[in-house]
Amino acid sequence: MPSNNGIIFKAIPDGYPVIGEHIELVTREIDIENFPLADGDILVKNQYLSLDPYMRGRMRNPQIKSYVKSYEIGKALEGHVPKSYFIGLLGMPGFTAYIGLNKIGKPKEGETIFISAASGAVGQVVGQIAKIKGLRVIGSAGSDSKIKYLDELNFDGAFNYKTRNIDEELTKLCPNGIDIYFDNVGGETLDIVLSHLNDNARVVACGMISRYNDNNPHVFKNLMYIVTKRILIQGFIVLDHYQEVDSFQKEMREWLKQDKIKYKEDIVEGIQNAPEAFLNLLTGKNFGKVIVKIC
Amino acid sequence: MPSNNGIIFKAIPDGYPVIGEHIELVTREIDIENFPLADGDILVKNQYLSLDPYMRGRMRNPQIKSYVKSYEIGKALEGHVPKSYFIGLLGMPGFTAYIGLNKIGKPKEGETIFISAASGAVGQVVGQIAKIKGLRVIGSAGSDSKIKYLDELNFDGAFNYKTRNIDEELTKLCPNGIDIYFDNVGGETLDIVLSHLNDNARVVACGMISRYNDNNPHVFKNLMYIVTKRILIQGFIVLDHYQEVDSFQKEMREWLKQDKIKYKEDIVEGIQNAPEAFLNLLTGKNFGKVIVKIC
Ligand SMILES: NC(=O)c1ccc[n+]([C@@H]2O[C@H](COP(=O)([O-])OP(=O)(O)OC[C@H]3O[C@@H](n4cnc5c(N)ncnc54)[C@H](OP(=O)(O)O)[C@@H]3O)[C@@H](O)[C@H]2O)c1
Numbered sequence: 001m002p003s004n005n006g007i008i009f010k011a012i013p014d015g016y017p018v019i020g021e022h023i024e025l026v027t028r029e030i031d032i033e034n035f036p037l038a039d040g041d042i043l044v045k046n047q048y049l050s051l052d053p054y055m056r057g058r059m060r061n062p063q064i065k066s067y068v069k070s071y072e073i074g075k076a077l078e079g080h081v082p083k084s085y086f087i088g089l090l091g092m093p094g095f096t097a098y099i100g101l102n103k104i105g106k107p108k109e110g111e112t113i114f115i116s117a118a119s120g121a122v123g124q125v126v127g128q129i130a131k132i133k134g135l136r137v138i139g140s141a142g143s144d145s146k147i148k149y150l151d152e153l154n155f156d157g158a159f160n161y162k163t164r165n166i167d168e169e170l171t172k173l174c175p176n177g178i179d180i181y182f183d184n185v186g187g188e189t190l191d192i193v194l195s196h197l198n199d200n201a202r203v204v205a206c207g208m209i210s211r212y213n214d215n216n217p218h219v220f221k222n223l224m225y226i227v228t229k230r231i232l233i234q235g236f237i238v239l240d241h242y243q244e245v246d247s248f249q250k251e252m253r254e255w256l257k258q259d260k261i262k263y264k265e266d267i268v269e270g271i272q273n274a275p276e277a278f279l280n281l282l283t284g285k286n287f288g289k290v291i292v293k294i295c
Numbered sequence: 296m297p298s299n300n301g302i303i304f305k306a307i308p309d310g311y312p313v314i315g316e317h318i319e320l321v322t323r324e325i326d327i328e329n330f331p332l333a334d335g336d337i338l339v340k341n342q343y344l345s346l347d348p349y350m351r352g353r354m355r356n357p358q359i360k361s362y363v364k365s366y367e368i369g370k371a372l373e374g375h376v377p378k379s380y381f382i383g384l385l386g387m388p389g390f391t392a393y394i395g396l397n398k399i400g401k402p403k404e405g406e407t408i409f410i411s412a413a414s415g416a417v418g419q420v421v422g423q424i425a426k427i428k429g430l431r432v433i434g435s436a437g438s439d440s441k442i443k444y445l446d447e448l449n450f451d452g453a454f455n456y457k458t459r460n461i462d463e464e465l466t467k468l469c470p471n472g473i474d475i476y477f478d479n480v481g482g483e484t485l486d487i488v489l490s491h492l493n494d495n496a497r498v499v500a501c502g503m504i505s506r507y508n509d510n511n512p513h514v515f516k517n518l519m520y521i522v523t524k525r526i527l528i529q530g531f532i533v534l535d536h537y538q539e540v541d542s543f544q545k546e547m548r549e550w551l552k553q554d555k556i557k558y559k560e561d562i563v564e565g566i567q568n569a570p571e572a573f574l575n576l577l578t579g580k581n582f583g584k585v586i587v588k589i590c
């Protein structure tokens with residue numbers, strides 16, 4: 001009988017998940033001949049598995065309600081499973097970039113956008129769409145090779161927030177202030193950005209990955225700017241917008257054809273490496289959209 | 296020669312302003328006969344003086360830019376100076392309530408609104424407009440007599456946040472969650488409210504008075520709800536909206552005629568009592584719109 005591997009959710013982590021303690025690879029056998037299929041069911045063989053930060057949010061106490069249900073202890077982690085680009089650029093993360101930027105950011109030619117986690121699955125798409133729309137695009141990321149990639153994407157400026165002073169870099173790279181902040185990280189970066197925003201700026205609250213595994217909240221100093229600068233901060237969940245996925249994919253394919261968009265994937269071979277790849281995603285060791293190639 | 300009293304700005308306060316150190320009453324003489332008036336100038340005699348929380352924001356280092364210019368050391372504090380209701384219900388605070396609620400809150404019949412500093416110059420108007428529009432209206436304020444007033448205004452629920460547990464009260468009074476939070480105070484209250492908001496809730500960021508004199512920022516624990524509950528937080532400054540003041544005053548006068556709106560004023564006699572009245576406003580000892588009756 002063929003074997004079937006799954007990453008099992010074992011216990012709710014408090015900080016970063018620990019492999020073996022909170023998540024673990026389990027191999028089981030699957031009897032394909034006698035697999036119980038109801039009428040209309042299909043048994044699929046996965047080729048690619050997507051790892052995304054939101055999966056950390058599902059490793060929670062099931063009593064805490066949120067936009068996706070929590071993982072069940074003892075069951076496999078669920079994820080999205082289509083062909084490579086369909087889990088990245090043309091899939092959920094690319095669509096997240098498109099919806100967040102257009103619906104909340106409302107970009108206008110000549111404006112300045114700043115993007116955190118700018119080389120990631122979502123961030124790299126945000127920056128390239130913003131360039132297409134004629135914005136000045138500044139990004140931050142956590143390694144020099146990521147910054148080099150942002151330069152290749154023709155970002156107008158980029159800096160490594162781990163080795164540079166965020167406040168100083170923003171002062172230098174955004175001399176006319178920031179009109180849109182596409183926030184993937186929350187915490188300290190968000191706080192510093194508030195002081196660089198222009199009047200009527202928009203903050204696209206896409207994610208707060210710096211907080212997912214850290215139980216010591218950041219102490220915000222600049223929230224009063226929300227009032228005095230008439231700032232809009234708005235969260236969104238991409239799942240709410242799937243009625244627009246067709247027009248998104250159409251526009252994105254056009255940009256791809258015209259060579260206006262690149263997409264960096266971080267492909268991990270073998271499901272046995274998925275737990276570590278997930279940890280790498282949560283600690284910034286990934287570079288681009290994390291995809292597990294299963295077969 | 297008649298004397299002319301003014302409250303002079305003496306030094307930039309760090310926490311609460313201290314009378315004598317940061318602000319002080321100064322009496323000068325004014326030579327009405329020979330007062331230097333340019334063509335078209337009018338010399339006015341003030342009857343009422345408005346004291347408002349934003350005046351604390353003007354007592355800052357002039358190098359910090361904001362929506363109104365900072366006060367100049369050695370000069371008198373400027374304020375708004377028309378007839379009683381024109382500095383309250385029909386003036387700046389009433390208009391603030393109207394604009395913030397309508398433009399950002401976007402109230403819909405049957406929704407639940409929560410208002411902090413609900414008995415104040417702005418808050419009492421927000422609550423009454425929301426009642427007219429068919430919302431469930433809950434408020435918090437800092438004394439039992441203020442809560443009694445909110446009951447008189449037919450609020451659906453109100454609590455004294457100084458003697459009650461905010462989280463427990465909101466659980467009890469907003470069993471279906473909160474759709475609109477009209478935020479006058481920021482800080483801890485805002486943080487707790489985030490956990491009670493419904494999906495797609497709106498936070499009207501009107502002011503953060505709990506922070507104006509306090510240099511120890513609140514440690515926010517619930518900001519991630521902005522993403523997961525698709526929350527909108529938006530700041531505004533009423534000055535930006537004066538093109539709509541006529542339609543506001545028309546609607547408000549109609550409500551007044553129909554006895555749908557009451558307005559509590561906290562009238563202080565004599566400009567010599569203005570510094571203390573301003574301190575009272577910043578510490579919550581006022582009750583309703585603070586107005587100084589000058590003559
Ligand atoms: N709202 C939605 O519907 C929606 C949908 C998809 C994704 N998201 C959110 O969007 C954000 C980006 O997701 P993604 O899929 O594009 O992931 P990603 O950027 O490909 O990977 C996560 C990146 O976050 C950065 N990071 C990790 N830990 C961090 C920390 N402690 N502080 C600061 N940065 C840290 C790392 O980049 P650096 O090396 O540059 O730090 C890491 O590579 C996440 O917050 C995610 O939850 C939201």
Ligand SMILES: NC(=O)c1ccc[n+]([C@@H]2O[C@H](COP(=O)([O-])OP(=O)(O)OC[C@H]3O[C@@H](n4cnc5c(N)ncnc54)[C@H](OP(=O)(O)O)[C@@H]3O)[C@@H](O)[C@H]2O)c1
Pocket residue numbers: 227347348349387388391411412413414415416417418435436437438441479480500501502503504505506531532533534576577578579580581582583584585
């Ligand atoms: N965005 C704009 O354009 C605009 C325009 C006008 C006013 N505002 C803002 O709206 C808010 C209300 O202004 P208002 O004129 O209506 O003042 P108000 O409510 O009449 O007076 C201020 C009230 O704030 C409360 N307060 C004072 N210190 C506090 C603290 N440390 N923590 C919590 N609450 C505190 C007190 O009420 P309790 O006893 O109930 O605590 C006090 O009575 C202020 O934040 C102000 O800056 C904004």
